[in-house]
Amino acid sequence: MNLPQPPIISIRNLTKTYAAGEQVLKGIDLDIKQGEILALLGPNGAGKTTLISTICGLVRPTTGTITVGGHDIVKDYRQTRKLVGLVPQELTLGAFDVVVDTVRFSRGLFGLPPDHARVDEILNDLSLLDKKDSIVTRLSGGMKRRVLIAKALAHEPKILFLDEPTAGVDVELRKEMWALVEKLRLSGVTIILTTHYIEEAEEIADRVGVISDGRLLVIDEKQNLMNSLGKKQLVVDLRSPIEQLPESLAGFDVELSEDGYRITYTFDTQGDRTGITTLLQAVNNAGLVLKDLNTSQSSLEDIFVNLVHSDNER
Amino acid sequence: MNVEAIKAIYFNEMRRTRKTLLQSIASPVISTVLYFVVFGSAIGSRIQSVDDVSYGLFIVPGLIMLSLLTQSISNASFGIFFLKFTGSIYEIMSAPVSFFEVVIGFVGAAATKSFIIGTIILATAGFFVELRIAHPFWMLFFLVTTCISFSLLGFIIGLWADNFEKLQLIPLLVITPLVFLGGSFYSVSMLPEFWQKVTLFNPVLYLISGFRWSFFEVSDVSVTVSLVMISVFLLTCLATVYFMFKTGYKLKQ
Ligand SMILES: Nc1ncnc2c1ncn2[C@@H]1O[C@H](COP(=O)(O)OP(=O)(O)O)[C@@H](O)[C@H]1O
Numbered sequence A: 001m002n003l004p005q006p007p008i009i010s011i012r013n014l015t016k017t018y019a020a021g022e023q024v025l026k027g028i029d030l031d032i033k034q035g036e037i038l039a040l041l042g043p044n045g046a047g048k049t050t051l052i053s054t055i056c057g058l059v060r061p062t063t064g065t066i067t068v069g070g071h072d073i074v075k076d077y078r079q080t081r082k083l084v085g086l087v088p089q090e091l092t093l094g095a096f097d098v099v100v101d102t103v104r105f106s107r108g109l110f111g112l113p114p115d116h117a118r119v120d121e122i123l124n125d126l127s128l129l130d131k132k133d134s135i136v137t138r139l140s141g142g143m144k145r146r147v148l149i150a151k152a153l154a155h156e157p158k159i160l161f162l163d164e165p166t167a168g169v170d171v172e173l174r175k176e177m178w179a180l181v182e183k184l185r186l187s188g189v190t191i192i193l194t195t196h197y198i199e200e201a202e203e204i205a206d207r208v209g210v211i212s213d214g215r216l217l218v219i220d221e222k223q224n225l226m227n228s229l230g231k232k233q234l235v236v237d238l239r240s241p242i243e244q245l246p247e248s249l250a251g252f253d254v255e256l257s258e259d260g261y262r263i264t265y266t267f268d269t270q271g272d273r274t275g276i277t278t279l280l281q282a283v284n285n286a287g288l289v290l291k292d293l294n295t296s297q298s299s300l301e302d303i304f305v306n307l308v309h310s311d312n313e314r
Numbered sequence B: 001m002n003v004e005a006i007k008a009i010y011f012n013e014m015r016r017t018r019k020t021l022l023q024s025i026a027s028p029v030i031s032t033v034l035y036f037v038v039f040g041s042a043i044g045s046r047i048q049s050v051d052d053v054s055y056g057l058f059i060v061p062g063l064i065m066l067s068l069l070t071q072s073i074s075n076a077s078f079g080i081f082f083l084k085f086t087g088s089i090y091e092i093m094s095a096p097v098s099f100f101e102v103v104i105g106f107v108g109a110a111a112t113k114s115f116i117i118g119t120i121i122l123a124t125a126g127f128f129v130e131l132r133i134a135h136p137f138w139m140l141f142f143l144v145t146t147c148i149s150f151s152l153l154g155f156i157i158g159l160w161a162d163n164f165e166k167l168q169l170i171p172l173l174v175i176t177p178l179v180f181l182g183g184s185f186y187s188v189s190m191l192p193e194f195w196q197k198v199t200l201f202n203p204v205l206y207l208i209s210g211f212r213w214s215f216f217e218v219s220d221v222s223v224t225v226s227l228v229m230i231s232v233f234l235l236t237c238l239a240t241v242y243f244m245f246k247t248g249y250k251l252k253q
């Protein structure tokens, strides 16, 4: 029998109040599964970087506990930090460092003995081998990001945090980054990334957590999230306009456009019966002639806007 | 203990030093030569020997201390400050290292560099005067302890400073005057009595005096007092670093 694996990261009732300010994390509970790609999605200032920084040891939690690989991040920081690699949001690299030196440094810093062959392998995986002897500050932004990833992977961590890996990166590089994340996942690394691009979460994550104003509003499998929160719409275009909706459609969530040419039916994708057949029959019975028929599904973006919106109204 | 991490930090800092080797060694050597030309030859020939030691020889320990103190502080403070400045300190803060391992790496590297510079200055001085070292062991002891203590102080300054001005403030406004007024180029007994008393509050005096004793067996204050003072200074720096570690001072929010 396969027992369910314990979460690789477990966060309980985490709050953070910076010395100078208000509460930035307002009670986060989160379990991260081994081997998954989790996207933390939220607008700027939501607390994503603070959350990641706390798990990695850069920020002290105000209250709450975090375990990584079953160890407490404060008491057993040596064990937990060996498991974790962090790629920060900002492109922070020392000015005079040579690529290969800075990656070897990272490996040593995390307690591993030097292994030049392994470091070269990591550089190669990131297409950095030919830049091995370059000075980091002379590299392009995309290359710098890769150096930071190489540094984070230098001690072969089980968990990788990517804080806004594609912010300010052009489309091509973004695609490359996604491919890289996929490759890492195949090697068994658990990946947590933050982003404020919905398409990014939609594209690469297994699960998506939505953070707004220091709260984790929802977290679920990407597909479930879209199913439970996503609505589908059926748009019916009519050949000739009508003044008002026929009686037979009264039981449906339908709207008539102002010009009378279009009926929009909104339904949950969750339900067993979507009601489309019944609706179309009713349309037919009312003697309306169809010109066109379309369905659309709300994107994560719509879901996100909805969530954040209703959160603000609370 | 994460020995690999200490090694990584130490050698990373030493590599930085190697890259700027020429300037970090050239400048103290040049200024030493200048001091010898100006104080040792031009002025020194008109000054009588101090405590039976020719003036040129007399200033050697003070000259070494002057460079040792300024170099230790600037090396150690720049190393850690620069990491904060570029933001790359995040990596050390997320690594499985204790604060003390970080301190050993940084301070060890800065102290090593100062030690090398001190030795080079001593060798340079050998070209100008005939050196005598009465107590080589104690000479080495004062040299090493000074390198470590002031590198520690530099590390503290580097952590504390949040801009370049602050980084240079203490070396410029505090250390340099203390060294000059601490008897680097004269014996305290040459001062009027009132100023002799004031000078006793200058911690650098005890360093230079003890160091000079290890060369010529002449000193302004007793060697024991010098040893006690340098130990107190070292312990104070260690305690400060420990306090910073406990509170996550200026690093962890
Ligand atoms: N060091 C700090 N001191 C005080 N407030 C901070 C600090 N870092 C972040 N904040 C505040 O915490 C909130 C969350 O920031 P952050 O975690 O960076 O959000 P995100 O990464 O989602 O954009 C913001 O309001 C920000 O101003």
Ligand SMILES: [Mg+2]
Residues within 6 Å of the ligand: A048, A049, A050, A089, A163, A164
């Ligand atoms: Mg952020």
